[in-house]
Amino acid sequence: MIQTQGLCYQYPNGPRLDFPDINVPQGAVLLLSGPSGCGKSTWLALVAALVAPTAGSLCVAGQTLDALKSVAADAWRAKAIAFLPQKLHLSSALNVYQNLAMAQWASGQVEDAARIFTALQSLGVDALAQRRPGQLSGGQAQRVALARAVLLQPQVILADEPTASLDDEAAADAVGLLLSTAKVQGATLVIATHDARVATLIPSDIDGQIGFQPLRLLRNQL
Amino acid sequence: MKTLAFAWRYLWSRPLGAALNVLLLSLGLASITFLLLVGHQLSKAFERDLAGIDVVVGAKGSPMQLILSGVLHIDVPPGNVPLQAVRALEKHPLVASVIPISLGDNFRSYRIVGTSHDYLTLYGATLAQGRLWDQSMQVVLGASAAAKLGAGLGQTFAGNHGLGAGGHAHGDSTYTVVGILAPSGSVLDRLILTDSASVWKVHEDFTALDEDDRKAMEEEREVTMALVRYKTPMAALSFPRFVNTTTEMQAAAPALEITRLLNMMGLGTDVLRAFAGVLLLTAALSVFIALWSAVRERRGDLALLRMLGAPPGKVAALLLCEAVWLGLLAAALGLLLGQGFAAALGWFLKLDSTLLIGGMVWPSELAVVPALALGVSLGAALLPAWGAYRVSVLELLQSR
Numbered sequence: 001m002i003q004t005q006g007l008c009y010q011y012p013n014g015p016r017l018d019f020p021d022i023n024v025p026q027g028a029v030l031l032l033s034g035p036s037g038c039g040k041s042t043w044l045a046l047v048a049a050l051v052a053p054t055a056g057s058l059c060v061a062g063q064t065l066d067a068l069k070s071v072a073a074d075a076w077r078a079k080a081i082a083f084l085p086q087k088l089h090l091s092s093a094l095n096v097y098q099n100l101a102m103a104q105w106a107s108g109q110v111e112d113a114a115r116i117f118t119a120l121q122s123l124g125v126d127a128l129a130q131r132r133p134g135q136l137s138g139g140q141a142q143r144v145a146l147a148r149a150v151l152l153q154p155q156v157i158l159a160d161e162p163t164a165s166l167d168d169e170a171a172a173d174a175v176g177l178l179l180s181t182a183k184v185q186g187a188t189l190v191i192a193t194h195d196a197r198v199a200t201l202i203p204s205d206i207d208g209q210i211g212f213q214p215l216r217l218l219r220n221q222l
Numbered sequence: 223m224k225t226l227a228f229a230w231r232y233l234w235s236r237p238l239g240a241a242l243n244v245l246l247l248s249l250g251l252a253s254i255t256f257l258l259l260v261g262h263q264l265s266k267a268f269e270r271d272l273a274g275i276d277v278v279v280g281a282k283g284s285p286m287q288l289i290l291s292g293v294l295h296i297d298v299p300p301g302n303v304p305l306q307a308v309r310a311l312e313k314h315p316l317v318a319s320v321i322p323i324s325l326g327d328n329f330r331s332y333r334i335v336g337t338s339h340d341y342l343t344l345y346g347a348t349l350a351q352g353r354l355w356d357q358s359m360q361v362v363l364g365a366s367a368a369a370k371l372g373a374g375l376g377q378t379f380a381g382n383h384g385l386g387a388g389g390h391a392h393g394d395s396t397y398t399v400v401g402i403l404a405p406s407g408s409v410l411d412r413l414i415l416t417d418s419a420s421v422w423k424v425h426e427d428f429t430a431l432d433e434d435d436r437k438a439m440e441e442e443r444e445v446t447m448a449l450v451r452y453k454t455p456m457a458a459l460s461f462p463r464f465v466n467t468t469t470e471m472q473a474a475a476p477a478l479e480i481t482r483l484l485n486m487m488g489l490g491t492d493v494l495r496a497f498a499g500v501l502l503l504t505a506a507l508s509v510f511i512a513l514w515s516a517v518r519e520r521r522g523d524l525a526l527l528r529m530l531g532a533p534p535g536k537v538a539a540l541l542l543c544e545a546v547w548l549g550l551l552a553a554a555l556g557l558l559l560g561q562g563f564a565a566a567l568g569w570f571l572k573l574d575s576t577l578l579i580g581g582m583v584w585p586s587e588l589a590v591v592p593a594l595a596l597g598v599s600l601g602a603a604l605l606p607a608w609g610a611y612r613v614s615v616l617e618l619l620q621s622r
Contacts, residue, residue, distance in 0.1 A: 041616065042616070045615065045616045048529065048615075050528070050529070050615045050616060051616060070533075070534075071533055074528075074531050074532065074533045075531065077529070077530075077531045078530065078531020078532075079531070081529075083526070083529045083530070085522075085526065085529075087522060089522045089523050089525075089526040091232075091520075091523050092235065093231050093232045093234075093235030094228070094231055098228075098231065101224075102228055102527070103530050105224045105225070105228065105532075106527045106530035106531055106532035106536070107530055107531035107532070108531065108532075111224065148530075152530075152531075
């Protein structure tokens with residue numbers, strides 16, 4: 001599902017990041033760990049085709065991304081990738097339902113109320129559809145953001161620091177939610193984190209079916 | 223459509239800021255609307271009421287006053303001229319027609335105008351009810367005058383001396399309504415029209431001491447002015463000079479006087495136009511600041527839209543649609559405010575009853591208002607939209 005070889009990104013007037021080669025099968029969980037600034041976010045951006053690699057090759061969800069043009073990359077990303085940022089970025093101008101409808105609009109899809117409610121229902125937040133993000137608890141907001149992420153039935157879910165600033169119990173809930181959602185969707189899950197607790201929350205062989213790969217990006221690799 | 227719908231929600235997520243921007247922009251647009259309306263209505267009124275009149279001959283004095291009083295009926299005339307002198311003009315070889323106008327009385331502020339049937343023909347008037355007068359002391363009411371006075375056929379009334387309300391009543395001489403004109407949009411709509419002889423009769427009845435006195439007055443009858451039409455446009459070169467140098471009267475060319483009037487008004491409209499320009503510029507700056515702040519505040523949200531697959535153009539379009547909403551709302555409010563200002567000016571200066579200026583007129587020139595609104599709002603949104611277009615998703619990923 002995710003294959004990289006000789007992947008490298010050179011920031012303009014900034015550091016050069018060289019990433020280890022990796023091959024993540026469909027349905028697997030990849031834990032991307034390392035200290036802040038080691039390149040986790042850049043790796044996510046490369047996998048999501050938001051930036052082009054300086055060197056190396058990258059194939060995600062059957063698509064070779066090295067030479068993908070901007071417009072095609074946007075269209076591909078809408079179909080293949082779901083992203084759960086650390087800061088959830090639920091728009092305060094819109095209610096929960098409208099936030100999901102906006103995700104469909106952004107990806108170029110026609111608004112599909114049934115699908116939105118199914119996504120909300122799968123995460124147990126369909127009763128909150130008319131609420132504004134400001135009226136949600138942290139856990140509820142994370143579920144809504146995850147519903148938004150999986151609404152488009154992606155093949156890869158990228159979660160950036162999903163447990164940051166959460167206590168142990170909430171962190172376990174968040175990771176459990178991501179794992180179960182990825183399993184239901186049959187999607188490959190990538191969790192980028194510097195939180196050491198996350199590794200302990202992921203079973204090494206989930207249900208004996210999908211593998212768990214830890215990938216530690218170290219500063220000395222930069 | 224969805225882009226517009228989301229832009230609408232984003233716009234009103236900051237209701238106070240959005241409302242202030244709409245208000246600021248609409249004030250500038252209202253000023254432009256007001257200027258366009260006043261300019262349009264004045265030029266239409268002048269064009270309509272001056273049509274077919276080459277020159278106005280009346281008592282010496284201000285030529286503009288002569289035009290305003292005798293053609294547009296919004297001023298008092300400079301005086302009267304002898305009937306004999308006007309009749310002499312009819313015989314002039316360059317003159318095609320002469321329509322006498324006699325002013326002096328009113329009924330509830332509506333001017334009673336003594337004239338001939340030619341005056342109605344000049345404006346292409348048609349009767350809605352009744353017939354034209356065929357003897358003195360019969361009147362035909364203009365459409366607006368009839369509606370405002372609530373008068374009907376057969377009704378009688380006595381005029382009051384003077385051109386405004388408050389003069390003493392000519393109680394012994396009563397007029398009878400024999401006809402009501404259909405609305406023509408011309409000055410006739412707000413006049414009470416009668417035979418010239420009616421006006422003379424009322425004043426002779428009122429002032430004559432005895433029959434000898436009446437006869438003397440009949441020989442010295444006057445009219446207020448005459449509306450003259452030339453046989454040839456070349457007459458404009460010599461006829462006014464002939465009147466001004468060889469008679470006790472003056473000739474005033476409506477086209478020249480109205481041009482002079484519009485030039486005098488030009489300075490005022492230039493100031494208003496500049497004021498409107500400053501308001502629009504201020505509004506544009508305000509819209510720019512609001513949208514620029516919105517992009518800064520929503521940088522993360524916009525980056526997430528990119529992450530969800532929205533192309534940069536779609537993200538920028540969201541900002542531009544907010545500007546479109548601002549422009550459209552401001553245009554609608556500006557047009558209504560401008561109409562309100564024009565109606566208020568018409569009411570305040572009593573120009574609404576003279577058909578010169580009123581509200582709720584929609585000339586095609588007003589199309590420039592929404593165009594200007596969209597131009598200003600979209601112009602102000604270009605830089606913020608560029609900021610949205612270039613929003614960095616990597617920055618979102620790296621922000622904590």
